[in-house]
Amino acid sequence: MTARGMLSRQRIVDAAAAVADRTGLASVSMRSVGAELRVEAMSLYHHVSNKEALLDALAEWAFVQIDLPEIGDPWRDAMVQRAESARTVLRAHPWALGMLESRPVPGPALLRHHDRVLGCLMTEGFSAALATHAFSTIDAFVYGFALTEAGLPFTPGEGAEAAFASQVAPPPEDYPYLARSLAELLHGGDYAFEDEFRNGLELILDGLAQRRMSIGTPWQ
Amino acid sequence: MTARGMLSRQRIVDAAAAVADRTGLASVSMRSVGAELRVEAMSLYHHVSNKEALLDALAEWAFVQIDLPEIGDPWRDAMVQRAESARTVLRAHPWALGMLESRPVPGPALLRHHDRVLGCLMTEGFSAALATHAFSTIDAFVYGFALTEAGLPFTPGEGAEAAFASQVAPPPEDYPYLARSLAELLHGGDYAFEDEFRNGLELILDGLAQRRMSIGTPWQ
DNA sequence: ACCTGAACACCGTTCAAGT
């Protein structure tokens, strides 16, 4: 029943994730993670070399949860599925976004992920160059969308958009276009910021599909 | 010559930005910012209410540097210019990215920015809905690209891509597609990750241009 | 081998005291 002798790197990382989920990345400290495991902070040092290493493991913990596409799946479905999976993971653990900047050296898991995505595209008629364009464009969009969403002053869905808009109520004399677009969007009553994800993603995938059809032309 | 009596909110925020640029966001502390100004940490509390408020001001300090588009400029040029400006700012101050997540309430500067971008699009034939799609897609891409770039284990440009690729040298038996795409891309000798920015941006803008032409159809 | 207590140099912040 006690934690004695049962400490492990895996349990420590899980505990750190639990703390981050509950109270944010800033409150992940060697002491708070220790407390989560009913152990002194110093005990952790027998399993992780320092806090930096723990944070690296925590980043990996989150990104490993993103579904890998299967090589052989239709490329477009595969990209949609991966993007949605990434968004789901990053929505559940938004603190992981702050770890993308400034975390070093790609590990085997990241390389494997990279390889699968490229493979998925290159076995379906994408050149190496276009597959790389596709990868960086989709990834940038997905991470950026998750980042924007995490910073939103409301939780999207359930009509929170309308509630927030009427709360801020940007004065039309100062912000004419913003006011007009809010009015128009919310008039229908079914605006959901969430939908912008599929929207942007489909826009990007449409563009990629077109460039894929014209491989060999100046697009390469 | 002394700092006595010359402390101000502006000087404090500037000092915090200098510390962040030099040694990272993590090392921005009330004490380190005080030291930058040759003042005790406690003196700062007469100008900013606490560290959280200082960080809010620091986020604003960075984002205000992003060029606002002029209403009346051709929409596509305006979007490109704004995107490049954002990327330049975020490359110079990558710590600002970590502040996008978890920073609350949009201030007047952000609302103004929002209004201008929407105005730029809506005066050029974009519906409110399509302008909103455009805004969120471009922004997600730009932020996400900057985030990816900041996390890169090398500084893009100057052939660093090739140097890094040969350093990592993913074994082709483990990562066949990654190895093949790296080989193909670097064969030409002119691959630059940097170019993916314009590439992805143009792909998105092409998609938006097409949807703009078909306003009134099911796209809306 | 694994866990801990005390210690050190750091944090943010309060408050009473200086000018």
Added chain:
DNA sequence: ACCTGAACACCGTTCAAGT
């Protein structure tokens, strides 16, 4: 009014000591 010193409850980390 503005700045500061001492103090408090926190950090990460080291190291010697316990089991």
